[in-house]
Amino acid sequence: MKTQLSASIGIFLFLMFGCASHKEDKKTNQKFCLSDSLLKIIRFDTVKVRPLFKEVRMTGKISFDDDKVVRVFPPVSGLVQDVTVSLGDYVQKGQVLAKIKSSDMASYNSQYRTALANESIAKRNMEFTDELYKSGAAAEKDLSIARDNYKIAIAEDERIKQVLAIFGEAGNDYYLIKAPISGFIVEKKITEGTILRQDASDNGFTISDLKDIWVLGNAFERDLEGIEVGDSVSVKTLAYDKIYRGVVNRISTTIDPVTKANKVRVVVRNSDFKLHPEMFASVTIHMQTEDELSSIYSEASIFNENRYFIVAYDDKCNTRVIPITPHSIVGNIMYLEEKIPNGMQIISKYQLIVYSKLSNAN
Numbered sequence: 001m002k003t004q005l006s007a008s009i010g011i012f013l014f015l016m017f018g019c020a021s022h023k024e025d026k027k028t029n030q031k032f033c034l035s036d037s038l039l040k041i042i043r044f045d046t047v048k049v050r051p052l053f054k055e056v057r058m059t060g061k062i063s064f065d066d067d068k069v070v071r072v073f074p075p076v077s078g079l080v081q082d083v084t085v086s087l088g089d090y091v092q093k094g095q096v097l098a099k100i101k102s103s104d105m106a107s108y109n110s111q112y113r114t115a116l117a118n119e120s121i122a123k124r125n126m127e128f129t130d131e132l133y134k135s136g137a138a139a140e141k142d143l144s145i146a147r148d149n150y151k152i153a154i155a156e157d158e159r160i161k162q163v164l165a166i167f168g169e170a171g172n173d174y175y176l177i178k179a180p181i182s183g184f185i186v187e188k189k190i191t192e193g194t195i196l197r198q199d200a201s202d203n204g205f206t207i208s209d210l211k212d213i214w215v216l217g218n219a220f221e222r223d224l225e226g227i228e229v230g231d232s233v234s235v236k237t238l239a240y241d242k243i244y245r246g247v248v249n250r251i252s253t254t255i256d257p258v259t260k261a262n263k264v265r266v267v268v269r270n271s272d273f274k275l276h277p278e279m280f281a282s283v284t285i286h287m288q289t290e291d292e293l294s295s296i297y298s299e300a301s302i303f304n305e306n307r308y309f310i311v312a313y314d315d316k317c318n319t320r321v322i323p324i325t326p327h328s329i330v331g332n333i334m335y336l337e338e339k340i341p342n343g344m345q346i347i348s349k350y351q352l353i354v355y356s357k358l359s360n361a362n
Contacts, residue, residue, distance in 0.1 A: 031317050031318075032317070032319070032357050032358060033316050033317040034316040034317075034319065034354065038350070038353065038354075039316060041349070041350055042347050042349055042350045042351070042353075042354070043347070043348050043349035043350075044313060044345055044346065044347060044348060045296065045297060045300055045345075045346055045347075045348035046342075046343050046344060046345055046346065047294050047295070047296055047310075047336075047340045047341065047342060047343065047344040047346060048294070048295055048296075048342060048343075049292050049293070049294055049295070049342045050292065050293065050295045050333065050335070051288050051289065051290075051291070051292055052288075052289045052291040052292065052293050052327075052328075052335055053286050053287060053288055053289070053330045053333075054226060054286075054287045054289060054328070054330070055284055055285065055286055055287070055330050055331075056219070056223045056226075056227060056284070056285045056287065057282070057283070057284050057285075058217045058218050058219055058220075058223065058261075058264070058283045058284075058285070059217070059218055059280070059281070059282065059283065060215045060216055060217035060218060060235070060264075060266070060280075060281040060282070060283040061215070061216050061278065061279070061280060061281060062213055062214070062215055062237070062275050062276060062277050062278060062279040062280075062281055063213065063214040063215070063216050063277055063278075064186065064206075064208050064210075064213065064214065064277050065208065065212045065213055065214050065267070066214070068183075068208060068209050068211070068212060069186075069206060069207070069208045070180050070181050070183075070206070070207050070208075071187075071203040071205075071206050072097070072177060072179075072180065072203055072204050072205040072206070072207065073203045073204065074098075074100060074175070074177055074190075074196050074200075074204050075166075075167065075175075075198070076100060076102040076104040076105060076167060076175045076196070076198060077102060077103065077104055077196055077197050077198040078100040078101050078102030078103060078104065078105070078175065078195075078196055079100065079101045079102075079193070079194075079195055079196075080098055080099070080100055080190050080191065080192055080193060080194040080195075080196065081099050081100065081101050081174075081192065082098060082099040082192060083097070083098045083188075083190065083191060083192050084096055084097060084098065084099075085097050085098075085185050085188070085205075086185070086188070087185055087186075087187075087188045088184060088185060088186075089184070089185045090182075090183070090184050090185075091179040091182065091183065091184075091185060091207065092179065092182050093179055093180065093181055093182045094178050094179060095178065095179045096176050096177070096178055097177045097178065097179055097185075097204075097205055098176075098177040098190060098204065098205075099174050099175070099176055099177075100174060100175040100176075100177065100196060101173065101174055102173065102174065102175045104167070104175070104198065105167060105173050105174065105175050106173045108160065108163055108164055108167060109164070109173060111160050111163075112157075112160040112161070112164060115153070115156045115157040115159075115160045116157060118153045118156065118157075119150070119153040119154055119156075119157045121153075122146075122149045122150040122152070122153035122154075123150055123153070125146050125149065125150070126143075126146040126147055126149070126150040128146075129142050129143050129146035130143055130146070177204060177205070179205075179207055180207070181207055181209065182209065183207040183208050183209035183210065184207065184208055184209070184210050184273075185205060185206070185207060186206050186207065186208045186210070186277060187203070187205060187206030188204075188205055188206075189202060189203065189204055189205070190204045190205070208277075210270055210273055210275075210276075211269070211270060211271065211273075212267055212268065212269055212270060213267075213268055213270045213275050213277070214249075214265055214266065214267060214268075215233075215235050215246065215265075215266040215268055215281050215283055216263050216264070216265055216266075217263070217264040217265075217266060217281075217283040217285075218256075218259055218261035218262075218263065218264075219251075219261055219262045219263075219264045220260065220261050220262075221255075221260075221262075224251075224262060226287045226289070227248065227251060227264060227285055227287060228248065228251075228287070229248050229249065229250065229251065230247055230248060231247065231248045231285050231286060231287050231288075232245065232246075232247060232285075232286045233245070233246045233247060233248060233266045233268075233283060233284065233285050233286070234283075234284040234286070235266065235268055235281050235282070235283055235284075236281065236282045236284075237275065237279050237280065237281050237282070238279075238280055239274070239279065240274060242274075244268050244269070244270070244275065245268070245269070246266045246267050246268035246269070247266065247267060248264060248265070248266055248285065249265045249266060249267040250264075250265040251263075251264050251265075252264070252265075264283075264285070266283065286330065286331075293327055293335040293336060293337075294335070294336045294338065294339055294340040294342070295333050295334060295335045295336060296310060296324075296333075296334050296336065296346065296348075297332055297333065297334070297348060298329055298332050298333065298334045299332070299348060299349075300346055300347070300348035300351065301324065301326075301334055302351060302352055302355050304355070307323055308323070308324045308325065308326055309321050309322065309323055309324065309355060310322050310324055310346050310347075310351070311346060311347045311351045311354050311355055311358070312344060312345070312346055313345045313346060313347050314345070319347070319354055319358060320358070321355055321358050321359070322340070324336050324337075324338055324340075325337040325338060
């Protein structure tokens with residue numbers, strides 16, 4: 001009886017564990033396949049071998065493009081009686097900026113009137129001498145002198161006209177400061193009632209078109225290696241979220257004794273005129289190296305348990321998780337230490353869902 005009972009228990013245990021083992025093997029051999037609904041929402045990308053870019057970040061300051069700035073110096077002395085523009089105004093070339101009541105202009109106009117009178121007198125004297133010469137009452141020498149005096153009077157008249165063409169209109173005792181170029185008033189140092197001296201060294205206005213501006217970045221010694229003229233640059237300010245693009249235009253050969261940094265000059269297109277001199281800027285220089293590495297868009301990566309992963313895709317029933325090691329992240333590009341085949345297809349959106357399914361399946 002006992003032998004029969006032991007045999008029955010043994011058969012039961014064999015059948016129970018044997019069936020369980022068979023079910024477990026069947027479950028293990030099942031493949032995970034992406035559903036049609038999941039395939040509709042996920043996105044794909046490919047691994048690309050790209051030239052490696054390095055980034056150097058530095059602080060900087062917006063400045064004028066000195067090649068497109070004009071500082072206006074009043075060439076006459078006098079009293080400023082009217083200023084027609086304000087700081088920040090846009091002016092057209094030739095527009096009047098200010099009016100100066102000037103004794104210099106009064107002097108030039110007096111000289112002009114005197115020159116006109118002398119020219120008229122010299123002309124009449126020459127004509128009178130010419131008549132006397134024809135009648136034999138004057139010598140040829142007298143006629144020659146009269147003609148020379150007339151030429152001198154004409155030359156003096158022309159000289160004063162040219163002076164007035166530079167300083168203003170004839171007969172006007174006011175000097176009009178006019179804009180030599182079109183642009184923005186970025187500096188204004190005179191106001192109504194200001195007394196100007198002709199030997200003053202300070203300019204009255206500064207005009208810049210601001211279509212292109214300079215960003216002066218501070219590059220420390222550790223960052224200088226690899227920076228070259230022509231490198232692409234991203235510039236961001238505290239005032240705006242927009243990222244402005246530019247290029248390195250010049251690298252200073254001297255170190256500032258105060259900041260211990262080299263000035264890196266970047267030329268930036270300022271088409272919307274939102275960047276203004278003296279604004280603080282964050283500068284990022286993108287430097288291309290000779291190395292090439294496998295790369296992906298950062299959004300395609302998965303970070304879990306202190307490691308990065310990507311999900312490779314062959315077809316709906318053949319997906320796999322690949323661990324990766326980032327070399328560096330530049331912008332939205334992640335460069336990888338591993339050599340992954342160029343063109344490998346990966347899931348770049350909703351990849352975390354697939355990663356979780358594959359992890360549970362294993």
